[in-house]
Amino acid sequence: MKIIFAGTPDFAAQALSALIAAGHEIVMVLTQPDRPSGRGMKLTPSAVKNVALEQQIPVYQPEKLRSAEQQAPLMGIDADVMVVAAYGLILPQIILDLPRFGCLNIHASLLPRWRGAAPIQRAILAGDQATGITIMQMDVGLDTGDMLSVHVTPIMPDDNAATLHDKLAAQGAEAIVDALANLSSLERRVQPAEGVTYAEKLSKEEALIDWTQTATQLDLKIRAFNPFPSAQTSLDGVILKLWRATPIDGTGVIGSIIAIDKEAITIACGSGALRVTELQKSGGKRLSANAFLAGSPLEVGTQFAVNV
Template sequence: MRLAFMGTPEFSVPVLAELVAAGHDVAAVYTRPPQPCGRGQKRRPSPVEEFARGLGIEVRTPKSLKSTEEHQAFLALDLDVAIVVAYGLILPQAILDAPTHGCLNLHASLLPRWRGAAPIQRAIMAGDQTTGVQVMQMEAGLDTGPVLLSETVLIGAEDTAGTLYNKLAAVAAQLGPRALAALARGALGAVSQAEDGVTYAEKISSQEARIDWQRSAKEVDQHIRGLAPFPGAWFEVDGARVKVLLSGLTDGAGTPGDVLDSGDVVTVACGDGAVALKTLQKSGKRAQTAEEFLRGFNLEKGARLS
């Protein structure tokens, strides 16, 4: 099929790679414009742009798709379908209607649960045991279209947003070509989303990433794993901000925020139970195991984490 691919982060790259490998004609790739990155704030192209340019595919980076000029440029591609994977821009109705078969979105949740921007993080933070990838026929509403294809993925007790991201990216990479093969056969059936059970995966704010030790150990652990490796759940001690990138449940009880033990791991009391902090990162420094971290940071038993 002749298609446009619309995506931005690393999550989208395996899908594009598999579509190209399957022999589809990728007329153009749409991705977000290069963004400032690192200390020097040098603009860096998205992972999708870098991959597409390496294959010699035309790349387009509009800041918006709302103008008549963008509509006409998209229509001129004469597409069978557009595949959208974590693109990051709203598609106006004129864009949705341009391809013969419309626009198909690969979304990393089991809709209608976790519509929106951060479904992977929110699923872990909420303690969900399953998630998945679904191919959805896009319409004007936010992730409201009918589901065309679905694959369920289990969320393990030690999964972080990073590990789950990789699992779902691999599933999405296989689901994209399957969806187009079924579409070509006329065998892609649509199932409307349920009206009940709708939840929204809002973007994660810096303040929301702060750890609340008053919550139960289970909730704190889910919070930490759901935000690792980015943006990273954090606490403050002696004026320093510290991110926690890996944790687990452990035995212990005490005043929430109190360090119960510091050795191979840092054990911290929560509102109910305790968590073991296994990988930590001080602002501006590399991630370290708890043992490495404690060699250069005084965090003794009895310290209070705010």
């Protein structure tokens, strides 16, 4: 097929690479404008743009697609379909109607659960047992279009946002290739009205650890916010990022260290305790608990800020 591809991060880049490998003709790539990143805040192309440039595919990077001028580069393209994955711009109806078979979206959730910007993190944070990929026929709503195929993947107890992202990126790439190969036989299903939830963007404020929550809730937060924006607590005014932990039975003064061993720092929660095995001091490196304690000794009874 002749495809317009719209996407920005690594999640989308995997799908673009898979479509190229499957023999489809990518006639244009849409991606977000280069953004400043890194310590030097150097303008950096998106992961999708990098793939497109390697394959010598034309790239278009509009700030918006609202005006006729912004839409003009797409108007002369005779595409069969547009594939959209984590693009980041709203597509108006005139763009949705351009390709022969419309626009297909690779969404990282089991719709209608977790429509919106951060479905991977929200699924973990909510304690969902499974998530997956939905291939959806796009309309002007926020992830409200008809479903063409659904692919389930379990959320494992040790999954964080990074590991689950990688699983779903691979699953999404495979799912869109399969969907295009069988497009004429796929049944369009209207999303059910029941079970709709919205995956709001993550905020740094959400990442603050409230030790009055249960150990299970805090474990979910640490996993959901790894790698961004990272779950954080405070000790004597110093911010600590918590990267890996396990909820266990335990009691003590909420927010205080109740045990220390070579592998973990155990902290009492509102219910149960959290055995922290990987953490990071502000401005430092991610360290195992053992390495962290070697440079920053702690004692049983040390009190973390209960709610930063």
